[in-house]
Amino acid sequence: MPDTLNPTAGHVKLGSNSGQPMSRRDGIAKVTGAATYAADNRPDGLLYAVYAGAGIARGRVTSLNVGAAKAHPGVVEVMTPENRPPLALDPDEKHHFFAWRIEALQNDTVRYAGQPIAVVIAETLEAATEGARLLAPTYDEEPARIGFDGGEAYDPPTVGIGGNPTFEKGDAEAAEARSAKVVETKIATPMQYHNAMEPHAIVAQWDGDKLTIDTPNQAIVMARGGFAAYFGIPPENVTLRSPFLGGGFGSKAILVGPQLLCILAAKLTGRPVKLTLRRDQMYGPVQHRGATRQTVTLGTDGDNRLTMIKHHSVATTSSFDEFIEGAANASQNTYATPVLKSSHGAVRQDTGTPGPMRAPGEATGSAALEVAMDRMAEKAGMDPLEFRLLNYAETDPASGKEYSSKNLRECYAEGAKRFGWAGRPLAPGMMKDEHGRLKGWGMGTAMFPAPMFQAQARAVLKADGTAVLETAGADMGQGAWTALAQIAADGVGLPADKVEFLSGTSDQPDGGVAGGSGHTATAGSALFAAGSDAVAKLAEIAMKDPDSPVFGADNAGVEAREGRLVRLDDESRSDSYADILARAGLSEIEGNGTGARNPADAEARAMFSHGAVFAEVLIDPDLYQIRVSRLVGAFAAGRIINPKLAASQLNGGMIWGVGFALHEEGIHDPRTGRPVNGDLAGYHVPVNADVPCVETLLIDEEDHFVNALGVKGVGEMGISGTVGAIANAVWHATGKRVTSFPIHISALL
Amino acid sequence: MNIFDYVRPASVDEAVTAGAQPGAAFLAGGTNLMDLMKIGVAQPGTVVDITRLPGLDGIDTLPDGGWRIGALVRNSDLARDPDFAAACPAVAEALLSGASAQLRNAATVGGNLMQRTRCSYFQDPISACNRREPGSGCSALGGVTESHAVLGWTDQCIATHPSDFCVPLVALGARVEIAGPDGSREIALEDFLALPDDEGPGGAQLGAGELITALILPEGSSAFAANARYVKLRERTSYAFALVSAAAMLRIEGDTIAEARIALGGVAARPWRVAAAEAALAGKAADAGAFAEAADLLVAGATASGDNAHKIELARRIAVRALTLAAVGTPARMPALPASVFANGADAHA
């Protein structure tokens, strides 16, 4: 891959550090237990808060035995709607496009099971936990409304975060009537819970009207503003520290009620308070992926080219707020078709409000689309890969725009080669392993937008030849501590070990949101720009300094290499950063940068990452237990900053696809609305033995439009494509088409 | 978790005395009791810590060829005891298919027999549950019932027994040795784990103060060593409770089955053993026809307790599978994925 991208001031370039498969810079901290997550903080005088969750899904709390809780040894205070300190904002209002309606003991109403209804604060965790149990609430209960037949159906005004619920290009009904073949596919997907290994946690301390909070957060500076607004204090009065997130997957991007409750408890008691959710409390107030019921209708002409894609999805949301899984929109950008229609409906139920969960919309929608494509390939008598290649989108089907880059063709080719796809029998039920197990191969196309948000960064070159770069980035496991540092080091033309990278607290420049798979692109661009700004200032000084070996190089230019500015017209002449600063009598020089997309490029091009996922399943011929014996994914996502970490992200995404396809299902009892499997024994996610063989191929892709770095994202794409690939492999093994996820043994029997 | 008194008796007699106090509970590995205490299902007034009682950690062969296994033997130690695993391979395989390595390192033999159901309504103190609170009803009826019983259930309780270990034990006719205020007694494990009836939910037959001291595998338990398997169907490859499971043990002489043992797990409030099914196998050739007949007898009378009728067919099939694998022979080495339908050849692609 060429490394000649040369943004902004023109003295630095990517390549010395970026692109290297460096091990994680936070690795040693993480393998020695030194990495501190929010709940690891133990300030002096710490109290523990545990909230009681509602045992009903709808109604009112009629009594709480506060006396019993307070009488328990060690309990310091019980916070209920009656004594909860005031908030400056109404938690039932939406204050921001990225804010949810939340529960902060504003009244006695219960709108989902597990909703916080009181907080017990105690000297020990044990006392707080038991105190919360002793509250023994009573209720005025109304019938729970759970599932698609439970609550009110309506047309949502938006899907995802501000997305359009409907899209139409051409006349779908007319196209359907004209099509030579039409296949309608119905797919149901369940509620899914993020279940980051680190439960949501917060430690809050007040000092007058200054607030310090340790809490994992995917959008640190935005969150600081959100917390400040709730307490009527300026954002700069809030310090939010989130150096490590124990997984986020979307659930730690949005302010949630329990965080406010901890801050309120600290206010009420005048002492630092820690509140950590129990695992069972992760199935209520901290979002989930809504269930969907989808219908995908595909039409083809006599040559098996798509004539239309029609995708309708109905998703569940809560009774009091909405986040609609934008599943149908996933069909807009994948396959070439003259006619497209996507639309959404919604159903309210008595659960917590859903939120973005890794690949929101893309994961669910691609699952349905890829099964639909497989069925159409079957109907056409074509190999599924050949059918997809026949319908390859050279331009974005929805907008008609050119892609900023798209190397999906090579993903298909390389993935298929590595997997050994050639020679796959067309008909199902033809393959067995040496033990007589049914074997099936399936594939799917992975796709995810390559967005950019806004971020700022600062770079400081120091007299000792090192640099400090900072942005309030978030590392939830994707590798920000490492990948952003690699970009930062290139930005200042230094080896990574000469660069201190600071991130993860709210007093740094806004690193934007670690979400939408856009963090590396956005915060990375800001860091690179900040570094090159500092280097440009340094070059300006040096080139005007008659004592500098690069004096007068203005026209020819200089380039930053390993802490030196080198004259491009005479590489024997160079000057070190340290010398330049020393002669100028400066101890340091600062640069600033912003990461954001060029609006003209954003308007002109369609920007997506792509991939091809190939799955092999083995299925017991009598008992139908399924194992995904192989997954090969080939992905093209622009410039890869760290192939080692990118492969881990993509592997992890594909394994999320395994969980989606085979395991994950949040079940609420329709009679009570309470979770039936709200723990990690009941809510299955994949374990090590579920994934014997997963492999990621990174396909080269040069992109001159997404941003100056050429970076797209890899965090979420791995799920998309994989779910469908597994479902299609199950069909190929058994002849049975999947109509709902997860694929249960009972469905194959 | 409530505040409790904590006592650590020095002898079985002291433990029995302490355990006889109202509200007392014995603590061994803690993998189930601690969990139930955390979710408010168990609220003992006194925790009687028996982990240091002497003499309860032996794995001994008896003069008649049976085994006596101390109640405090850890699951992993029993499974890894080379003599025991060679003699009773299906028991070892069942043990190693249960829970996780960490839990097996803590959980004890006695505790496993006392393991409470994983029925989510039992585990949720707000729900009605006759097993947790006699007379309160059964919220599982009409609820989410994938993991529930298809055999031996009544409207009192439709829960299943979650143990893997107990399945081959019941098949082998294991007995439970119990110390109590009135001396010691022995009871067949199958009788110890009482099924629900029209009056109540059944459950472990242990009186106040009674303490499991040992598990006895009767004479002849080792006779099946060459043809013994445990097979467990799961919705996740590992670290999951059985949807259904089966332990099958055969004593094959020449071309015929001299003696057969088979029990099902995940289908009832105790491992399910049917004498007629075993009798039907005796004297037959170890073939598909015989296995199918036995499996039919094993699930005879099964009825869905909810949306779980598919488990009846799965139970029948897993019985056939376990018998088939047992007839093939006990593997020379414990499979990498014990009891899994993917136990062999899973790395074929690697």
Place this chain on the structure above:
Amino acid sequence: MTLSISLTVNGERRDVPLEDPRATLLDVLRERIGLTGTKKGCDRGQCGACTVLVDGRRINSCLALAVSHDGAEVTTIEGLAQGDELHPVQAAFVECDGFQCGYCTPGQIMSAVGLIAEGGADDPEHIREGMSGNICRCAAYPGITAAVQDAQKRMAAEERKSA
């Protein structure tokens, strides 16, 4: 016997006063001794994040009543490295990218040390099964399996050398 307990944690004796007997070993390590490397993921033996070695065996510290383990030898993630020199399992996890967010990692590593000591890490399938009591939601399983295999080989080679 008093409620105050004494543990040897990472070779160091720790006397821990307890006001009542219900604290778990996990909460004692984290909230009272201040060794927060050991993590709480589920608190119910369903995830493995809290895995420590007690008297050399890997267990879930969340289900261990601390007072019942009075006098025990406990090894936590903080006790593995010798000064700046990482334990081979730690080094292999870094090298093989056996983690992402890092939250389950202390439990994974302690579990791997336990597995290797049990002799159960001799091929990938045994490692996968033996490590299945440690859930990684980031799903770093390919790296974890590679790391355990790597470390096992390295440790076996070391042992042969010193033998």
